[in-house]
Amino acid sequence: MKKALSLLMVIMLVLGALAACGPNREEGSKSDSGEKKADDANKPEKLVVWEDQEKIGWLDEVGAKFEEETGIKVEVKEVEMATKMKEQLRLDGPAGTGPDVLTLPHDQIGELALAGHIAPLEVDGDIEKRFTESSMTAESYDGKLYGLPKSSETPVFIYNKALMEEAPKTMDEVYTFSKDFTKDGNYGFLALWDNFYFAHAPMGGFGGYVFAEKDGALDPKDLGLNNDGAVEGTEYIQKWYTEGLFPKGIIGENGGSALDGLFGEGKVASVMNGPWSFQGYKDAGIDIGIAAMPKLPNGEPMKTFMGVKGWHVSGYSKNKEWAQKFIEFITQDEYAKLRFEQTQEVPTNQGLIDDPAIADNPGAKAVAEQSQYAVPMPNIPEMGEVWGPMADSLQTVVTGKQEPKAALDAAVKQIQQNIDANHSN
Template structure:
């Protein structure tokens, strides 16, 4: 998995509607659409739509629910994003599922557009406050968290025996001559041309995307004093430490991977999706939460993941709610981790992982705890390009950090005004 899907999921409302219309125009169906026809109108059948990688999991756990409720849980395969895009039109037409999955950043959007039903969260301690925020918009809950995801710090245990705990430790790596390459240093690298990777730095100094916990798109906080301080810190790395290729927004990810897997770099910020590739490259990796910033604050990166959601067009909403709650029990979240190796959102399941030797998942859990939910309103789609330009303009010296931030915020606000 890469970060591409996170950005791609923030499509404008009009674009989503066009895609759904196109799907309808083509029949909007594959074998899963016809199988899920009726949106759960038959009270003896509950239709569940999941991507190919979740079909086996739901089939594995559903039997107990079927026996308890005397219902057939029919599992159909459909890509998560395709399903979310199709729901606004397929639902009213009597097509589609009762229950499906959504990335966190689409939950609020689906709820505000009327595609997802408002549901209740179980009051048994399975969810933390950040889990609840991921599925809540305007005090209404539109899903139950299924998985948790966050960026982490990978380090090469053969190059540095102890995990860096602070950015002062990372700066020390950048001063170690064994990581020098000409006039540059490769001790620590991060894809800081990408706002998804840089947000923890910006937020740690006091910047933010939107005000009111990510819900007020009229209040863009990427050019306040703290944000500029974070951008200035990143700029120093670009201009005084890293090779010029780190500013190449299309190639720097591969560059970072190449340096890390060739034992030239001691530590990088990346995602858990890259862990297997590093292991296959023969790197003796260590994994930990991202170190604290020099001001003592946490690197509050975006916390991501997926949620189980109920279609607002379902005729079986009460039963669908019960199934979602069933899927997120400790037992079934343990099974999700066992089968999928994904970090479950259930706090009891996470406690077991924290007592295991799964270094990657433990780091994800610890970083997720200090992360911030990504704004789940449609306007977030207008932030990515502006954020990338901001970081490139500052890092390259085309603009000062303040000029780059002011210009980005101006562009973002204009785009939001035009489209929303």
């Protein structure tokens, strides 16, 4: 009897060990592609997804495929992304009426992550490799990933083919062309370089930076906006204004509309602007050419700011695991390509860089090429203290009221004071 009991105990121990070695079904397992399977027992009936206005059409098709594979319905709601999305999340999330998945510009990630409005993600390596490194960096904050990229945008060189045969390779060529072309109300090249979003391109190309990167995170205590490179870049900006190559009206809040108006009237040969401007210029009857920004006089590329739009999981979602599975699903190459074809927003999927849909599209190709040199806009909350002082300093330079070094020193001093006052631990 004792032997029988002993044998039974051995069998039970072996079975227990085998069970321990097997997959934990409650925690999920790995599929053949390396993706974690969400627990069917916790599968929701639906996921609520917030997409940007006038960009939801592609989700009808992709959402239906997700439902076919998982049995989960996808309810899509249009919410204006740039300003309304985060504010509505703050209200609807805690109330239980918010989304499971939403889309955001990457420079809002730090603020929302700190407040717990969006949840960190843990994805497999094959998912990470799907996207360009810079776009994944943009979707990260304080060493953690908070979203998967859906598209990127950055300023590029746009020219009127009737006035300029091809895009110059260097800004020295653009300068020479402008010196000859700029007369009688016509201009060779225009850029909103009193606006720090655009001015960062030459400042960064000469060696300036906003915040230094340290151990994978941005250090708000290390500002590079008045270093030698930033000053040299601002001196380069100053030259275009002091030599009359930029009109006096291209300054301040109305500068963008003035620039667009002149280009649309055929009075400007080339401009620095983003992909959001392409259609408007075409509608104005301009046959536009589009290329990456020409290189600076020091031989370096323009370090334009890059904005990345991404998919995020709400910190209030009760279905975070399935919400992550959804954004992994919809950012696959074939669906990212479908979204591009419908919205013209350039995806950051590495597998699409040479796809004819991108490579044969001049605007998309230029954005993709320029993005190789672009710098993701800092997404830490302290970045909010940079825009105002930098705009003020640049405007004093381009209007001849202050020299670059003094203006940048004043801006950095103000930024540091604002950071100390508003972001101290």
